[in-house]
Amino acid sequence: MTTRDTPAVTHEARLYAHFLDDEEGGREREGGAERGLTLAERIQRRVPNVGLIARNQRLFVLRAVRTVAERYGIRQFLDIGSGQDHAPNVHEVAQAVDPVCRVVYVDRDEAAMASLSASWEGDDRVGCLTADVRDPESILRSPVVRRTIDFAQPVALLLASVFLFVEDKDDPAGIIERLVEELPGGSYVVFSQGTYDYDGDRRTVELLTSLYAEGGMTVTPRDKATIAGFLEGAGLEILPPGIVPTNHWWPEPEARATPDATPGDEADSCIHAVLARKP
Numbered sequence: 001m002t003t004r005d006t007p008a009v010t011h012e013a014r015l016y017a018h019f020l021d022d023e024e025g026g027r028e029r030e031g032g033a034e035r036g037l038t039l040a041e042r043i044q045r046r047v048p049n050v051g052l053i054a055r056n057q058r059l060f061v062l063r064a065v066r067t068v069a070e071r072y073g074i075r076q077f078l079d080i081g082s083g084q085d086h087a088p089n090v091h092e093v094a095q096a097v098d099p100v101c102r103v104v105y106v107d108r109d110e111a112a113m114a115s116l117s118a119s120w121e122g123d124d125r126v127g128c129l130t131a132d133v134r135d136p137e138s139i140l141r142s143p144v145v146r147r148t149i150d151f152a153q154p155v156a157l158l159l160a161s162v163f164l165f166v167e168d169k170d171d172p173a174g175i176i177e178r179l180v181e182e183l184p185g186g187s188y189v190v191f192s193q194g195t196y197d198y199d200g201d202r203r204t205v206e207l208l209t210s211l212y213a214e215g216g217m218t219v220t221p222r223d224k225a226t227i228a229g230f231l232e233g234a235g236l237e238i239l240p241p242g243i244v245p246t247n248h249w250w251p252e253p254e255a256r257a258t259p260d261a262t263p264g265d266e267a268d269s270c271i272h273a274v275l276a277r278k279p
Contacts, residue, residue: 013083019054060246081162198266236276245269
C-alpha cells in the first residue's frame with residue numbers, strides 16, 4: 001500500500017503537476033491542521049503562491065517553445081525533466097506551428113513516462129524515455145532519442161527546472177556541457193532554475209527547500225551568475241531579454257490586466273528563465 005508521503009507521491013514531477021492543477025493556491029482548506037495532509041497540501045498551505053510560481057514556470061516553457069519554433073524555425077525538441085503529461089504539452093505547442101515537429105520527453109519518473117508513452121503510442125513524432133539527466137549518455141545514446149531526433153539538424157533542448165534537483169556534487173556544469181556538445185550549431189537551449197534572487201528575505205525559497213526535503217528531495221537554488229556560468233561555459237550565447245524571472249520572459253500582453261501593465265511580481269516566479277543559442 002502507498003502511504004501519503006511515499007516517494008511515489010512526493011516525486012518532484014508529481015508535485016509540479018499538482019501545483020499546476022491547483023486553482024485555489026494555499027487558501028484555507030477544511031480541517032485546519034496540517035497533520036495528515038500530503039506533502040503537496042502542506043506546501044500549498046505554507047507557500048500560498050506556489051501554484052502561481054508553477055504556472056509562471058509552465059507558461060515560460062510554452063512561450064519559449066513557440067518562440068523557437070516560430071521565430072527560429074526549430075522542428076526538433078528534446079525535453080529533459082519533462083514530468084507528467086500537461087495540457088497543452090510541448091509537442092502540441094510545437095506542432096501547432098508546424099505538424100512535422102518532433103519531440104522526445106525524458107524524465108526519471110517511470111510512471112510518468114509510461115503514461116505519456118501510452119498517450120502518444122503510434123505517433124512517431126513523439127518519443128518518451130525514462131532516464132536521469134545526471135546520466136547524459138543514457139539519454140544521448142538512447143535508441144528513442146536517436147530515432148526521433150536528427151542531430152545533424154538544429155534542436156531545441158529544454159532544461160526546465162530540472163537542474164534544481166541536481167546537486168553541485170553531480171557536476172551540473174559538466175552535464176550541461178555534455179548535452180550541448182551533442183547539439184549542432186543553430187540549436188537553442190531553454191533553461192530555468194529556482195533561485196533566491198527574487199525572494200528578498202529568502203524565506204519562501206528556504207521554506208520550499210525544507211518542505212521538499214521532507215519528501216526526500218534535495219533542491220539547489222542558484223543565482224544568476226551561476227546560471228550564466230553554466231550556459232556560457234558550455235559555449236552558449238544568452239539571448240535577450242537575458243536571465244529574468246519566468247513571468248518577465250517576453251510576457252504576452254493579452255495575459256495582463258491591461259496591455260501596459262507590468263508582467264507580475266518577481267516573487268511569484270522565484271525561478272530564473274533564459275533562452276540561449278549555440279553559435
